[in-house]
Amino acid sequence: MKESLIYGKKKVVTGNHAVSYGVLLSKAEVIAAYPITPQTQIVELLSEFCASGLLKAKFIKVESEHSAMAACVGAAAAGCRTFTATSAHGLALMHEMLHWAVGGRLPIVLANVNRAMGPGWSVWTDQNDSLSQRDVGFVQFYCESNQEVLDTTIQAFKIAETCLIPVMLVLDAFVLSHTSEPVDIPYQDDVNKFLPPYKPKYFLDINDPRAFGGLTSPDHYYEIRYKIEEAHRKALKVSEEVDNDFYQIFGRKYGLVEAYHCEDAKLILVTSGTITGTARQVIDEERSKGKRVGLLKIRLFRPSPFSQIKEILTKAEKVAVIDRNISFGHSGIFCQEIKSILYNEIRRPMIFGFVIGLGGRDVIPEDIREIIDFTYKADYPQEMVYFRGLRI
Amino acid sequence: MRWKFANNSEEYMDQGHLACPGCGGAYAMRLALKALGKNTIVVIPACCWSIIDGPFPLHSLKVPVYHTAFETAAVVASGIRASLDIKGKTDIEVLAFAGDGGTLDIGIQALSAACERNDKIIYACYDNEAYMNTGIQRSSATPYGAWTTTTPRENFKKERKKNISEIIAAHRIPYVATASIGFPDDLIIKFKKAKEVKGTAFIHIFAPCPTGWRMAPELMITISQLAVDCKVFPLYEVFDGVKYVINYQPKNIPVKEYLKLQGRFSHLTEKEIEIIQREVDYNWEILIKKVKLYD
Numbered sequence: 001m002k003e004s005l006i007y008g009k010k011k012v013v014t015g016n017h018a019v020s021y022g023v024l025l026s027k028a029e030v031i032a033a034y035p036i037t038p039q040t041q042i043v044e045l046l047s048e049f050c051a052s053g054l055l056k057a058k059f060i061k062v063e064s065e066h067s068a069m070a071a072c073v074g075a076a077a078a079g080c081r082t083f084t085a086t087s088a089h090g091l092a093l094m095h096e097m098l099h100w101a102v103g104g105r106l107p108i109v110l111a112n113v114n115r116a117m118g119p120g121w122s123v124w125t126d127q128n129d130s131l132s133q134r135d136v137g138f139v140q141f142y143c144e145s146n147q148e149v150l151d152t153t154i155q156a157f158k159i160a161e162t163c164l165i166p167v168m169l170v171l172d173a174f175v176l177s178h179t180s181e182p183v184d185i186p187y188q189d190d191v192n193k194f195l196p197p198y199k200p201k202y203f204l205d206i207n208d209p210r211a212f213g214g215l216t217s218p219d220h221y222y223e224i225r226y227k228i229e230e231a232h233r234k235a236l237k238v239s240e241e242v243d244n245d246f247y248q249i250f251g252r253k254y255g256l257v258e259a260y261h262c263e264d265a266k267l268i269l270v271t272s273g274t275i276t277g278t279a280r281q282v283i284d285e286e287r288s289k290g291k292r293v294g295l296l297k298i299r300l301f302r303p304s305p306f307s308q309i310k311e312i313l314t315k316a317e318k319v320a321v322i323d324r325n326i327s328f329g330h331s332g333i334f335c336q337e338i339k340s341i342l343y344n345e346i347r348r349p350m351i352f353g354f355v356i357g358l359g360g361r362d363v364i365p366e367d368i369r370e371i372i373d374f375t376y377k378a379d380y381p382q383e384m385v386y387f388r389g390l391r392i
Numbered sequence: 393m394r395w396k397f398a399n400n401s402e403e404y405m406d407q408g409h410l411a412c413p414g415c416g417g418a419y420a421m422r423l424a425l426k427a428l429g430k431n432t433i434v435v436i437p438a439c440c441w442s443i444i445d446g447p448f449p450l451h452s453l454k455v456p457v458y459h460t461a462f463e464t465a466a467v468v469a470s471g472i473r474a475s476l477d478i479k480g481k482t483d484i485e486v487l488a489f490a491g492d493g494g495t496l497d498i499g500i501q502a503l504s505a506a507c508e509r510n511d512k513i514i515y516a517c518y519d520n521e522a523y524m525n526t527g528i529q530r531s532s533a534t535p536y537g538a539w540t541t542t543t544p545r546e547n548f549k550k551e552r553k554k555n556i557s558e559i560i561a562a563h564r565i566p567y568v569a570t571a572s573i574g575f576p577d578d579l580i581i582k583f584k585k586a587k588e589v590k591g592t593a594f595i596h597i598f599a600p601c602p603t604g605w606r607m608a609p610e611l612m613i614t615i616s617q618l619a620v621d622c623k624v625f626p627l628y629e630v631f632d633g634v635k636y637v638i639n640y641q642p643k644n645i646p647v648k649e650y651l652k653l654q655g656r657f658s659h660l661t662e663k664e665i666e667i668i669q670r671e672v673d674y675n676w677e678i679l680i681k682k683v684k685l686y687d
Contacts, residue, residue, distance in 0.1 A: 030474045058474035062467060063505035070464035070502065074435070074471025077458050080478060082471075096461055204433050204456040204472060206484060211451035213459035220448055 003054065008187040015176030018146040018183050019085060019111045019169075020045035022153025024055050025191040028109075029080040029198075032060040032071035034090060037123045038173040039113045042085040065090035069097035069108075076106035077212060079203035081157060084108070087173065088115035088129040095133065098166075102137035102228060104213055107160030107167075107198070110138070111153065114273065114324075115173045116359040124360020125173035127273065127325035131301075131333045137228055139167040139235050140301040142272040146181040148299075151252055154186075158195050158242050163235040165228070173360060175274040190249050232303040239300055256305040258297040259312045261287060265294030267375055268313060268349070270321040270338055272298045275356075275363050279322070282368040293372055298334060309341050316349045320375040322368075324357045331355070331385035352378065353385045361389065398576035402426050409452035411444045414609025416599030416616065417518040418444055419573045421489060424516055424595075425455065427583030432485045433476075435469045437499060438462035439491035440525045440601075441518075463498040465490040466506035469513040477512075485514060485587055492519040492533035496556045503594075507563035510591035514583070517556065517594075520601035528604040535624075536671065537664055538656045540604070545659040552671065557596045557630065564633030565592040572598040572625060574616025578639055582629070598625045606655020615653055622650040623676045628683075636682040647672050 006021070013021065019042045023031070031050070033043040049055035060071045065086050072082040086094060091112050101108050112130050116122035130140060139159060143149045149171050156167040171177055204212070216224065239256055247253035261283055262268055271279050276297045286293045296312055298305075313319055323332025330336065335353030342348045352375045357363040367388055374386070404425035411418035417440050425432065432455045436442060442459055446452045460468045465488040472486045490499055495517035503515060522540045523529040530540040532554040543549040561568045567589040571579040579597065586593030598619050602609040619625040621643040629637045647669045651657040660668075 029478045030471065032471065032474075056478070058478050060470055060474055061509065062470075063501060063508075067464065067467040067502050067505060070460065070467040071471035071474070073460065073464075074458065074468035074473075075475040076471075077468075078433070078472040078475030078479075080475040082475075097464070100461055204458060206431050206433065206456060209454055209456045211445055211448070211453070211457040211459065214445055214451060214457070215443055215447040215459075217447055 006185055008185065010182050010184050012180045013146060013183050014041065014178055014180050015146045015149050015171045016041035016113070016178065017045050018150040019153050019171070020049070021185055022150045023083050024049050025186060025188060026154050026157045026195055027081065027197070028055070028057050028083040030058050030060065030072070030075035030082045031084065032062050032068045032075070032082070033084050034062050034065045034068050034086070036065070036087045036090040038115060038177045039085045039087040039090070039111070041177070042111055065093045066097060069094040069101060072108045073097060073100050073104060073106055076101070076108050077104060077204055079200045081198040082108050085111040085113070087113040088117055091129045091133060092117065095136070098133055098136040098138060101166040105164040105231070107157070107164055109153070109156045109160055110166065110168045112168055112170050113173050113177045114170055122359045123173065125175060125324070126358045126360065130168065130170045131325050133168070134302065134333070137165065137232070139165055139232070139303065141167070141169045141299055142301060143169060143171045143176065144274060144276045144297065146176060147183045147252070148254055149176060150183055150185070151246065151250070151254070154191060154195060155242050155246055159235055159239050161198050162238045162242070163231045165231045165235055170273070172274045186250055194246060194249050236303045236305060254299055256300040257308045257312070258299065260295040260297065262294035262296060262312050262315070264292055265316055266292045267318045267320065267372065268294045268296050268316040269368070269372070270296045270298060270319060270334060272301070272334060273324065275322055275324060278363055278365055279368050282365045282372065286372060291372070304337065304341065306341055309338065310345060313338065313342060313349060314345050314347050318352065318375050319349045320352045320354060320371050322371065323353065323355050324363070326355050326358065335385070350381060352381045354388055355385055356388045395577045397426065397580040398423060400426060402429070404430070404454040406452045406454065408446065409444050410446055411440070412603045412609070414602040414612040415440070415444070416520060416573050416601060416612055417441060417491070419612070420516070420518045420579070420597045420599045423573065423576050423579050424487065424489070424583050425453065427580040428485050428487060428514070428587060430455065431483055432487055433458065433472055435460060435465050435472065435486065435488045437465040437490050437494040438525070439494050441489060443525060462494055464502055465494055465499055466503040466513070466515055469515070470506050470509070470511040473511055473513050488513060488515045490515070490517055491525070492517060492521060493523045493531045496532045496554050503560070504563065507560055507565045507592045507594070510565060512591060514586045514593045514595065516597060518597045518599040520599050520604060521553070522601070522604050524601045524604045537660050537668055539659065540656070548659060557594070560594045561630040561633045565594060566590060566632055567593040568630040568633070570596045570598070570625065570627055572616045572620050572627060574613050574620060575627060575640065578627060604656070606658070607653060611653055615650070618645065618650045618653070621645045622647045623672050624650055626676065626679055628679065635686045636679065638679065638683055
């Protein structure tokens with residue numbers, strides 16, 4: 001592939017390939033991955049980049065996702081910029097090593113294509129795979145478009161390396177991963193300005209021989225965990241700065257959350273991932289009919305952008321949280337999060353939770369309209385969670 | 393006895409480590425690092441060495457150590473290797489140093505994959521024939537007849553020990569060797585050879601655990617020599633998965649002499665000892681045939 005055909009062009013690419021281009025531009029040095037639908041195209045294109053010499057990286061073809069993350073852990077500990085990608089069962093298998101990446105303070109970037117967990121086997125989208133990893137300590141971004149996927153990939157390396165915390169960017173299976181959209185591929189020089197080479201302060205150095213990750217007594221462990229929490233708090237600030245810096249060079253920014261027509265909204269929908277795009281369209285329609293509805297897109301899930309969420313949602317009377325995931329025996333996970341963030345506010349909206357579109361069932365504008373109508377009419381959420389479109 | 397290599401003054405393991413008295417694993421590391429030297433990065437999965445190295449912020453090796461999860465020694469070593477290669481640091485060796493559980497059981501998948509890719513790492517398994525760090529539970533390296541806390545005497549282990557060197561040799565990696573801490577110079581020579589190999593090297597080290605074997609710590613070297621002389625643990629090399637070379641001719645001592653020093657075998661009857669003797673003799677015959685196959 002000729003360089004002149006890539007950089008600085010508007011190309012029509014899938015969400016998966018948007019990740020690959022992001023990793024190419026970020027000059028990852030070690031990539032380790034294992035095939036899983038619907039992620040595989042990310043690493044297929046990356047192996048082409050490596051084979052052609054366009055990307056000067058070592059690609060380790062591992063035998064499992066557990067090993068993919070373990071290889072990244074080793075490579076990052078030795079001081080390289082590292083990347084892996086996975087989905088669903090692959091992410092679940094990685095779980096142990098996700099902890100290792102966080103505890104080891106390794107700035108690994110992971111792209112997860114949201115895919116529903118089996119059984120029964122599903123390759124279609126929902127968020128239970130990535131949300132099941134909520135508490136490991138990865139930063140998590142949920143993307144709405146292929147351009148956002150590419151841009152977030154580049155931003156992810158900068159955030160990870162600034163805060164020494166791994167970052168997961170998440171995109172919906174098929175709706176983004178296999179759907180082509182026009183995407184601006186930045187110039188390499190511009191990305192170089194934004195993201196200089198990774199120069200780790202701590203790495204496996206034969207001239208300064210130290211042990212990493214050894215036996216840690218209760219005298220030290222607590223403080224080390226606290227520092228991870230500190231890194232997350234820093235990541236909140238850094239993510240915003242990085243987004244602003246990105247805007248200065250590339251003219252695009254996304255925010256940690258995005259408020260769409262929320263200023264005077266009585267009802268605000270809360271969404272993440274590609275449902276946001278569908279909801280945007282419905283909000284426009286409802287607005288044209290005079291309904292005061294707005295939309296809050298959660299882009300950064302961890303660390304949680306508390307203050308922005310509070311500021312926007314406390315102005316509304318009602319909030320409808322749309323979750324493409326479920327915590328069985330409770331409710332949608334974004335809904336729980338929003339409730340916990342708002343609980344201590346004196347003025348807080350009524351919060352309705354909707355679980356929808358599990359296992360990749362289409363979420364269409366009609367669904368969103370129904371949710372808006374239902375929430376408008378209801379006085380109080382009688383249920384912890386409402387299901388829409390159940391065929392039982 | 394004065395050893396040519398083992399007694400040299402080069403030391404990369406400090407005093408103050410946390411090994412039990414008479415620990416074969418501790419001595420194995422000390423010898424391995426004498427062979428490999430300063431330009432070495434060590435990867436340690438969950439095993440006795442997770443403890444022996446010492447608690448944060450201390451550690452007992454003069455080389456960098458990466459402690460990792462139980463099943464990941466080989467692949468973390470591969471990741472480090474890739475990182476060093478991309479940075480042009482090809483003069484640094486990566487040594488994965490794992491116990492038998494981390495190698496024969498939970499870590500075999502990642503190890504097999506590293507061998508299949510023929511990554512330039514040295515993988516050493518210090519084999520004390522059970523999960524000693526968790527308190528002496530049977531592993532697939534525990535031999536027939538042994539007591540462990542999960543194979544009580546009235547129901548001692550009935551299965552034979554998994555032959556890891558054969559499994560790894562079947563990957564046709566350039567270098568596989570067995571070694572015993574009772575033959576320190578031989579062990580050091582093998583690590584020096586492993587360093588020169590273009591690809592994966594695997595060294596299976598007989599490393600007794602007096603605590604788990606119910607044995608006096610001062611017998612650590614004796615038992616490591618007896619294991620070889622009784623043909624329980626022959627010293628050999630396999631080049632490219634096919635060329636077998638026996639490095640030491642055993643003295644043909646009956647296996648009973650080896651078993652009787654260890655409390656973990658004290659319940660065995662003459663009949664069971666006979667079964668072990670036959671198995672040991674049979675394994676030796678097979679080994680001889682393999683050596684001849686390539687000659």
